[in-house]
């Protein structure tokens with residue numbers, strides 16, 4: 546078997562960073578073929594920054610509020626991220642719309658996790674929207690990022706049930722549990738060079754995935 550080089554992963558966050566911590570721990574435990582080279586936040590008060598440092602990972606804050614426009618911010622962010630020479634850029638609760646400047650630079654090596662069964666509920670407040678719609682199931686999607694907001698091809702989804710008296714926080718907790726399972730799995734595939742974005746979709750082990758990614762029912 547040919548040896549696959551260890552990958553450099555950079556994680557972007559905006560908040561508490563629990564997915565980021567989970568990914569760093571998987572990398573440090575050796576079950577993802579990668580090193581997390583930096584964690585970058587667009588908010589200086591993101592709780593995840595301290596958690597990254599505690600794990601020995603370089604944590605950088607680049608506050609968007611210091612920039613006059615979205616484009617100006619994304620140019621700076623692109624430059625900062627490129628400086629770490631990442632093989633993969635992982636959005637983990639990064640709550641900003643990215644412009645084509647950034648997305649195109651990292652096309653094919655940019656992943657996001659979104660708390661809905663895409664293409665349902667792009668954007669924000671996904672748990673409340675699922676509740677308001679009376680959905681019986683909800684879920685989470687990992688996808689490649691393209692210029693279309695939450696519109697890139699899905700790699701893997703996980704479903705959770707919605708119970709009668711659920712509030713958004715219940716769904717959030719149930720979704721988080723699934724996120725901690727599926728995001729490391731997808732990052733592991735990518736870092737083992739098993740996953741690729743092509744013009745016509747996502748391939749895992751050279752097999753094209755369906756609209757809902759791997760393991761769709």
Ligand code: GAR
Pocket residue numbers: 558560561562563564565637638639640658659660668720721724
């Ligand atoms: C996660 O649930 C993730 O799916 C969501 O933010 C949360 C971050 O939690 N992302 C989005 O809504 C992106 N549109 P964490 O900071 O504890 O990892």
